[in-house]
Structure formats: structure tokens, C-alpha cells
Amino acid sequence: xxxxxxxxxxxxxxxxxxxxxxxxxxxxxxxxxxxxxxxxxxxxxxxxxxxxxxxxxxxxxxxxxxxxxxxxxxxxxxxxxxxxxxxxxxxxxxxxxxxxxxxxxxxxxxxxxxxxxxxxxxxxxxxxxxxxxxxxxxxxxxxxxxxxxxxxxxxxxxxxxxxxxxxxxxxxxxxxxxxxxxxxxxxxxxxxxxxxxxxxxxxxxxxxxxxxxxxxxxxxxxxxxxxxxxxxxxxxxxxxxxxxxxxxxxxxxxxxxxxxxxxxxxxxxxxxxxxxxxxxxxxxxxxxxxxxxxxxxxxxxxxxxxxxxxxxxxxxxxxxxxxxxxxxxxxxxxxxxxxxxxxxxxxxxxxxxxxxxxxxxxxxxxxxxxxxxxxxxxxxxxxxxxxxxxxxxxxxxxxxxxxxxxxxxxxxxxxxxxxxxxxxxxxxxxxxxxxxxxxxxxxxxxxxxxxxxxxxxxxxxxxxxxxxxxxxxxxxxxxxxxxxxxxxxxxxxxxxxxxxxxxxxxxxxxxxxxxxxxxxxxxxxxxxxxxxxxxxxxxxxxxxxxxxxxxxxxxxxxxxxx
Amino acid sequence: xxxxxxxxxxxxxxxxxxxxxxxxxxxxxxxxxxxxxxxxxxxxxxxxxxxxxxxxxxxxxxxxxxxxxxxxxxxxxxxxxxxxxxxxxxxxxxxxxxxxxxxxxxxxxxxxxxxxxxxxxxxxxxxxxxxxxxxxxxxxxxxxxxxxxxxxxxxxxxxxxxxxxxxxxxxxxxxxxxxxxxxxxxxxxxxxxxxxxxxxxxxxxxxxxxxxxxxxxxxxxxxxxxxxxxxxxxxxxxxxxxxxxxxxxxxxxxxxxxxxxxxxxxxxxxxxxxxxxxxxxxxxxxxxxxxxxxxxxxxxxxxxxxxxxxxxxxxxxxxxxxxxxxxxxxxxxxx
Numbered sequence: 001x002x003x004x005x006x007x008x009x010x011x012x013x014x015x016x017x018x019x020x021x022x023x024x025x026x027x028x029x030x031x032x033x034x035x036x037x038x039x040x041x042x043x044x045x046x047x048x049x050x051x052x053x054x055x056x057x058x059x060x061x062x063x064x065x066x067x068x069x070x071x072x073x074x075x076x077x078x079x080x081x082x083x084x085x086x087x088x089x090x091x092x093x094x095x096x097x098x099x100x101x102x103x104x105x106x107x108x109x110x111x112x113x114x115x116x117x118x119x120x121x122x123x124x125x126x127x128x129x130x131x132x133x134x135x136x137x138x139x140x141x142x143x144x145x146x147x148x149x150x151x152x153x154x155x156x157x158x159x160x161x162x163x164x165x166x167x168x169x170x171x172x173x174x175x176x177x178x179x180x181x182x183x184x185x186x187x188x189x190x191x192x193x194x195x196x197x198x199x200x201x202x203x204x205x206x207x208x209x210x211x212x213x214x215x216x217x218x219x220x221x222x223x224x225x226x227x228x229x230x231x232x233x234x235x236x237x238x239x240x241x242x243x244x245x246x247x248x249x250x251x252x253x254x255x256x257x258x259x260x261x262x263x264x265x266x267x268x269x270x271x272x273x274x275x276x277x278x279x280x281x282x283x284x285x286x287x288x289x290x291x292x293x294x295x296x297x298x299x300x301x302x303x304x305x306x307x308x309x310x311x312x313x314x315x316x317x318x319x320x321x322x323x324x325x326x327x328x329x330x331x332x333x334x335x336x337x338x339x340x341x342x343x344x345x346x347x348x349x350x351x352x353x354x355x356x357x358x359x360x361x362x363x364x365x366x367x368x369x370x371x372x373x374x375x376x377x378x379x380x381x382x383x384x385x386x387x388x389x390x391x392x393x394x395x396x397x398x399x400x401x402x403x404x405x406x407x408x409x410x411x412x413x414x415x416x417x418x419x420x421x422x423x424x425x426x427x428x429x430x431x432x433x434x435x436x437x438x439x440x441x442x443x444x445x446x447x448x449x450x451x452x453x454x455x456x457x458x459x460x461x462x463x464x465x466x467x468x469x470x471x472x473x474x475x476x477x478x479x480x481x482x483x484x485x486x487x488x489x490x491x492x493x494x495x496x497x498x499x500x501x502x503x504x505x506x507x508x509x510x511x512x513x514x515x516x517x518x519x520x521x522x523x524x525x526x527x528x529x530x531x532x533x534x535x536x537x538x539x540x541x542x543x544x545x546x547x548x549x550x551x552x553x554x555x556x557x558x559x560x561x562x
Numbered sequence: 563x564x565x566x567x568x569x570x571x572x573x574x575x576x577x578x579x580x581x582x583x584x585x586x587x588x589x590x591x592x593x594x595x596x597x598x599x600x601x602x603x604x605x606x607x608x609x610x611x612x613x614x615x616x617x618x619x620x621x622x623x624x625x626x627x628x629x630x631x632x633x634x635x636x637x638x639x640x641x642x643x644x645x646x647x648x649x650x651x652x653x654x655x656x657x658x659x660x661x662x663x664x665x666x667x668x669x670x671x672x673x674x675x676x677x678x679x680x681x682x683x684x685x686x687x688x689x690x691x692x693x694x695x696x697x698x699x700x701x702x703x704x705x706x707x708x709x710x711x712x713x714x715x716x717x718x719x720x721x722x723x724x725x726x727x728x729x730x731x732x733x734x735x736x737x738x739x740x741x742x743x744x745x746x747x748x749x750x751x752x753x754x755x756x757x758x759x760x761x762x763x764x765x766x767x768x769x770x771x772x773x774x775x776x777x778x779x780x781x782x783x784x785x786x787x788x789x790x791x792x793x794x795x796x797x798x799x800x801x802x803x804x805x806x807x808x809x810x811x812x813x814x815x816x817x818x819x820x821x822x823x824x825x826x827x828x829x830x831x832x833x834x835x836x837x838x839x840x841x842x843x844x845x846x847x848x849x850x851x852x853x854x855x856x857x858x859x860x861x862x863x864x865x866x867x868x869x870x871x872x873x874x875x876x877x878x879x880x881x882x883x884x885x886x887x888x889x890x891x892x893x894x895x896x897x
Contacts, residue, residue, distance in 0.1 A: 184644065184646055186642045186644055186646035187646055187648055189608075189611070189613050189640065189642070189646070190640060190642065190646050190648075190704075190707070191648075191659070192612075192613060192633045192634055193611050193612070193613070193633050193634070193636070193638055193639070193640040193717075194634070194639075194640075194659060194660035194663060194707070194708075194711065195634045195635070195637070195660055195663045195664060195711070196634060196659075196663050197634065200663060204648070204659070205648055205650070208650035208651075209648075209649060209650050211650070292644060
């Protein structure tokens with residue numbers, strides 16, 4: 001019975017060998033290096049945090065840390081608060097997110113570009129900028145309190161809810177809009193001819209078909225909210241939530257076991273979100289038809305006027321909050337003395353602007369290392385046996401299921417162990433860069449995979465058959481086609497790395513302080529105008545990066561066209 | 563009920579998509595709108611469905627003007643090329659959707675769905691979702707969905723184009739069968755002349771927003787009136803008047819009066835008889851074996867002709883052959 005199998009391997013062997021050795025080595029390394037890095041900087045920390053969550057203070061193995069959660073009053077209250085604010089934010093974001101996405105995708109409501117631009121603002125800034133802006137507007141010494149002569153109390157639940165909604169809304173809109181895009185005008189034609197009214201079509205076809213999009217958006221918003229650090233610190237006040245509580249437990253009271261246990265629990269909602277997304281993708285795969293025509297946006301005053309008012313209000317609110325931060329950074333004493341000054345831009349906190357330069361350096365490293373590793377991985381993935389490729393693919397998309405907060409915690413556990421070779425990375429800017437990269441690994445990877453799909457395999461083979469070596473084919477065929485993708489991934493990693501707070505908050509040291517952390521420290525110390533000034537600098541840097549990306553993409557596009 | 567279309571006009575930003583179309587669809591009739599893409603056939607179907615407004619003319623269903631009746635009140639059934647089953651509903655829910663909209667009682671919907679599932683020969687598919695069905699099965703369900711509300715008119719928008727050849731032939735026969743049995747007037751859009759020939763009672767051949775010719779399939783194939791119809795309904799030899807007068811004078815009596823260039827003779831390849839003869843003036847250029855028929859390219863009296871035969875003509879390329887065309891084998895078409 002072994003004879004056929006033997007014959008098969010005999011047949012396969014010479015074929016493999018016919019590939020030149022250097023080529024095999026190159027593509028082997030392409031996969032090996034990123035995979036080893038993934039294991040070291042993602043799987044290992046994750047395994048460590050799991051391990052630590054089951055390691056009791058006495059040194060034994062057990063669930064004592066999880067039980068301790070219930071006996072720590074601070075934690076219990078924080079969990080309750082987090083669930084409350086998470087649920088409320090999710091509900092509000094789903095309703096508003098659907099309204100904005102629907103208006104953009106299915107109607108001809110005017111001002112779509114402005115709404116899209118306003119919604120991209122929160123992505124350019126650290127989350128706490130929204131909290132900061134809200135305090136400037138609605139806080140005790142805010143604009144509204146000052147104008148009305150009453151003292152509003154925005155700190156706590158209401159402020160946190162508004163800030164979280166503004167922060168998470170753009171992400172919800174992106175997901176729901178993608179779900180709304182997946183449709184066919186014929187569904188509506190068929191329903192129309194069958195006698196369905198517009199309302200019946202909306203309830204019977206539109207809503208059920210974005211069910212998975214809504215679910216997925218809901219879990220993403222929920223996770224973003226309960227793991228977000230910046231807004232909770234800035235505007236949360238006495239309303240303690242999980243993210244801040246875990247930070248206190250770990251960095252303040254050194255209760256690592258409890259920190260680890262909470263970290264593991266936080267994996268649950270994202271895990272569910274990722275699972276739902278996969279199911280949805282499969283379902284939609286079955287229905288996607290090549291000949292599908294997108295539904296034609298139409299006009300309907302009864303629906304469009306309220307939608308217009310809602311979307312415009314939202315867009316204006318976000319713009320106002322962000323603009324207020326910028327404005328408050330250049331006036332003497334917001335909101336009482338509004339004469340122009342640049343004095344807040346001389347930062348008095350130790351280090352001055354050093355953290356901004358560190359952030360730029362770390363972000364550049366994140367983007368550079370990340371783009372190279374992802375490109376190599378995707379390149380090698382193409383030439384791997386399908387089974388193995390699938391396993392690597394799964395590993396590469398796994399990081400999306402791990403919130404930054406958990407990743408940051410796990411890095412402490414994995415790298416703050418004296419006596420291990422990895423310990424020397426602890427406290428370095430390189431580790432911050434790696435942490436940021438693996439935080440956003442999945443999004444970068446998926447973009448890269450999509451880009452690589454645009455490189456026709458036949459083209460590569462044709463170039464190969466013409467006698468081009470591997471490097472030649474890479475340089476002449478793959479890289480030129482991939483340039484827009486490489487640029488997108490590079491700038492995406494750079495921009496995320498500039499503004500993220502939740503992972504690196506656990507890892508920064510005085511010598512490697514980062515910009516977003518500095519904003520938080522300034523705000524904590526009461527230097528709100530300086531915090532606004534520093535935020536403005538970050539936003540300017542990220543906006544410049546966004547502009548640079550557009551410019552580079554346009555340039556790449558033009559060169560292609562010539 | 564019958565459908566009358568009178569002088570129907572439709573323009574898109576000045577481009578005339580339908581140029582005063584007049585057409586009738588009788589009770590129980592199966593009408594095919596045939597033409598190349600962009601000829602206006604789908605526009606016409608969408609206007610009849612009520613999915614698109616029109617700019618002039620009349621649309622009457624059983625004498626009632628449809629101009630102000632919205633699509634949802636017309637009571638028609640429609641099937642699209644891309645199946646377009648609601649992905650969020652099971653097969654049974656899809657079929658029952660129209661009845662549910664009409665607030666039919668639940669048991670009546672269930673009974674009707676069962677009946678239709680039997681009709682389309684998918685009795686066990688009720689609880690499946692569209693993505694679990696093959697293309698042919700999905701299109702059957704789409705047909706059942708259109709039939710569920712007892713439509714007064716069925717509209718089929720290239721329903722077979724997305725299917726592979728075998729399934730297409732099967733479903734074609736089924737559509738024909740169901741339509742005959744239920745006797746619902748039906749309009750189908752297609753660009754496939756074979757489909758139109760086998761299915762239709764009446765073929766409407768369209769080009770550039772105009773109707774070129776309306777008639778039975780036999781009419782359009784055997785007696786095309788324009789060069790476009792002759793070309794579109796299968797292959798043909800289109801021969802100029804001067805050449806016919808010189809070489810086949812026996813075809814001339816059928817020619818309508820008109821300028822020399824106004825008409826051409828259309829002779830179908832299977833109506834050209836080819837017989838081997840040692841010193842004949844025709845030559846075989848080449849010969850293609852197509853299974854049921856053989857196609858020959860001939861050179862005869864200064865022209866190249868296309869002939870088809872279902873028997874072995876017993877010739878090789880280069881052989882000398884006699885060529886003859888019967889007097890009734892020719893249709894004169896407007897050039």
C-alpha cells in the first residue's frame with residue numbers, strides 16, 4: 001500500500017528541486033522572519049499573559065486571580081461602569097452610525113464629503129483629544145458653562161459617553177457602510193414589482209442584510225470603548241472604568257495577576273466580533289454575484305431632511321470639538337481671555353517636545369519595520385503549500401482580536417522578566433515600535449494581501465519565463481504594482497502609531513516617553529492649554545502624514561499612467 | 563389581459579433609447595425582445611415593469627392606462643439575470659414574500675409556496691438559503707417567486723444568460739412549459755437568437771431603440787425584412803442585386819421595387835445546394851466539421867458563399883462543385 005505514496009513523493013521531489021536554491025532560500029526567509037517575529041512579539045506575550053493569569057500569588061496554578069476579581073471592590077465597580085458605558089456607547093453609535101452610513105451610501109443627502117472629512121478627524125488624533133475638546137466646550141470652566149453662567153458637570157458618565165461616541169463612531173460608520181455597499185439594486189426592483197412599499201423594503205431587505213455589519217460594528221465599538229484609555233483618564237472623572245482600573249492595579253499596586261486575568265476577559269468581546277465577521281464574510285461570499293448592480297441613491301424628502309440634520313449635527317459636533325482644542329491652544333486663557341498667544345507651545349513639563357520626536361521616530365520605525373515584514377510575509381505566502389499558508393494567514397490576522405490594552409499588558413509580562421534575553425528590549429523605543437506594529441498587524445496584513453492579489457501570477461511567471469531572476473521579477477513586476485499598497489500600509493502604521501495610547505501606556509519609560517502619553521500627563525497635571533497645544537502638534541504631524549500619503553499615492557498613480 | 567404599447571418614447575439626456583415603440587402582447591402570448599446590448603430592450607422591459615419612467619406614448623394593460631400606476635401596484639412578476647433572491651430569506655420566504663406583502667393568511671402562503679415548489683421541482687428546498695442553491699435552482703426559485711402572486715404579466719430579463727449551456731436548455735424548456743400551462747402573458751428580454759426562436763410566439767427584433775421586425779420565429783428566420791434581422795437571426799449570405807441579376811436571375815421576381823442598393827438577397831447557408839462535378843466553376847475553399855452539420859466556404863462566380871449541409875458532401879478543399887439555390891430560398895431584405 002505504500003508503493004503509490006512512494007511513487008508520488010518520488011515524482012514530486014524532482015519538481016521541487018527544479019527551483020533554484022537561492023530562490024527557495026529567499027522565499028523561505030520571507031516567511032520565516034515575519035513568522036518568527038509574530039511568534040516572539042505576539043504569540044509569546046499572549047501565552048505569557050494567559051500563563052500569568054493562572055499563576056497565583058503563592059506560585060501555584062489556579063483560578064485565584066479570577067476569583068480575586070470578584071473580591072476587589074474597585075474592579076467590580078469598574079466592570080459595572082465599563083459595561084454600562086460600553087453598552088450605551090454601542091447603542092448610540094449603532095443608531096447614529098447607521099444613519100450616517102445610510103445617508104452616505106443610499107441617499108443623495110448633500111454634504112457627504114464634509115461629513116466624511118469630519119468623521120475622519122478622530123482617526124487623526126489620540127482619543128483623549130475628544131475628551132479634552134469636550135471639557136473645553138462643556139466642562140466646568142468650558143465655553144457653555146461660561147456663556148450660560150451655570151456650572152455643567154461633564155465629567156463622569158455623560159462626558160465619557162459623548163467622547164466615546166465621537167471616537168468610535170467613525171469606525172462604526174466604516175463597517176456599516178461596507179455592509180450597505182454589499183447589495184444589489186435588483187433586490188429592490190424585485191421587491192418593488194412584488195408590491196413592497198419603501199418601508200417594507202427597508203425592513204425586509206435593507207436591515208436584515210446589514211445584520212452582520214451591525215453586529216460586527218457593535219462589538220468593535222464595545223471593545224474600543226471598554227479598552228480605551230485616553231478618554232477615561234481625561235473626562236472620566238470619578239467614574240472609574242476597567243481600563244483605568246487595570247492600569248492602577250498593575251502600575252500602581254503591582255497586582256499583576258489580577259491585571260492578567262482582566263486582560264484575558266477583555267479578549268472575549270473582540271473574539272466574538274472577529275468570529276462574527278468571519279461568519280458574515282462567508283455568508284456574503286455565497287451571495288456576492290459579479291453582476292450585482294449597486295443600488296442607485298435616490299431622493300426622498302421625508303427621509304432625507306431628518307437624515308441631513310442628524311449627519312450634519314454630528315459632523316459639526318466632531319469638527320467643533322477638535323477645532324476647539326486647536327483654538328484653545330492659541331488663546332491666553334480659554335474661555336475667558338481669547339487673545340492670541342503661542343505661550344502654551346512652550347511645554348513646561350520635563351522633556352519638552354522630546355516625546356514628540358520620540359513618537360515620530362517610533363512611528364517611523366513601526367511603519368518601516370512593519371511594511372518590510374508584511375511585504376515579505378505576503379510575498380512568501382504566495383509560494384507556500386496551501387495548508388501551511390492558511391495556518392500562517394490565521395496567525396497573521398489574529399492580532400486584531402487583541403485590544404491594545406491587553407497587548408500592552410502582555411508585553412510587560414513577556415519582556416519585563418530579568419534574566420531572559422528578551423529583557424534587554426524592555427524600555428527601549430524599539431519595543432514600543434514593535435508593540436504598535438503588532439497592535440495594528442492585521443489591518444496592515446489584510447491591505448497587503450489585497451494589494452498582492454492585484455499582481456497577476458501569470459505576469460510573474462511570464463517575466464520568469466523570459467529569463468528574469470527572482471529579484472528582477474520582484475523589482476520589475478511585483479514592486480511597481482505594489483507601490484500604492486506599500487505606501488498605504490506604511491502611512492497607516494505611521495499614523496496609528498502616532499496616536500495610539502492604550503498599548504504603549506504600559507511600556508513607556510521616562511527616556512522613551514511618547515507624544516500621546518505626554519498629552520495625558522499634561523492634562524493630569526492641570527496644564528490643559530499645553531495639553532491642547534501638544535495635541536495640536538500631534539494632529540498636525542498626522543495630518544501632514546495623511547497629506548504626504550495622498551501626494552505619494554497621486555505621484556505613484558501618475559507614474560503608472562505615463 | 564393584453565398589453566398595448568403605443569408610441570412609447572424614452573430618452574436619456576437627449577439620447578433616444580426608445581424611439582416611439584408600438585407593440586402589443588396578447589393574452590397567453592410569449593413575446594421575446596431580441597437585440598444586441600444597448601438596443602433598448604431592457605429599458606423597454608423596465609418601463610413596462612414600472613421601474614423606469616417614460617417620456618411619451620401610452621402603456622395600456624387590459625385597457626387601463628399604466629402611466630400613473632407605480633410598479634408595486636401593477637401586479638406583475640419579474641425575474642432577473644442575476645437571480646436576485648433576497649439573501650436574508652429562505653427559499654420559502656422568498657417565494658412567499660409577495661403574498662406576505664399582500665397580507666395573505668399564513669396557511670394560504672404556506673400552501674401556495676408548497677404548490678410552487680412542486681411546480682419548479684424543488685419540493686425539498688423550502689428551508690434552504692439562496693447561497694446553498696446552484697444557479698439553475700436559484701433561477702427556478704426566482705421564477706416561482708414571480709409566479710406566487712398570480713401576476714397578470716411576467717417579465718423575464720435575460721433569465722438564462724448567467725447559466726451554463728446544459729442548465730440553460732433544461733430551464734428554457736421548463737419556462738416554456740410553465741408559461742403554456744398557466745397561460746400568463748410573458749415578455750422576455752434576450753440577446754440569444756436561439757432562445758428567442760425556441761421560446762417565443764412572437765419575436766420583436768430591436769436595434770438602436772427601434773423595432774426592426776415583429777413576427778413569429780419562422781417569419782424572422784425565413785423572411786427577414788432587414789439586413790440587421792437577417793444577420794442577427796443566424797448566419798446568411800447577403801448578395802447584392804446586380805450580382806444576383808447576373809448569376810441567379812431566377813431569384814429576381816421576388817424582389818420588391820426600389821433602388822439598386824436598397825435591397826439585398828438573403829440566402830441561408832443550408833439553402834445552398836452543393837454537388838461535386840468535375841468541371842464545374844465553383845471551388846471549395848475549406849470545410850469545417852461541426853458535428854451535426856458541415857460548413858463549406860465556396861468561391862463561385864467571383865463571390866465567397868457560405869453553405870451548410872447535414873450530409874457528407876464528399877468533397878475536399880479545392881474540389882470543383884456545382885452551386886444552386888432554389889427560387890423560394892431567398893428573402894429580399896432592406897440593406
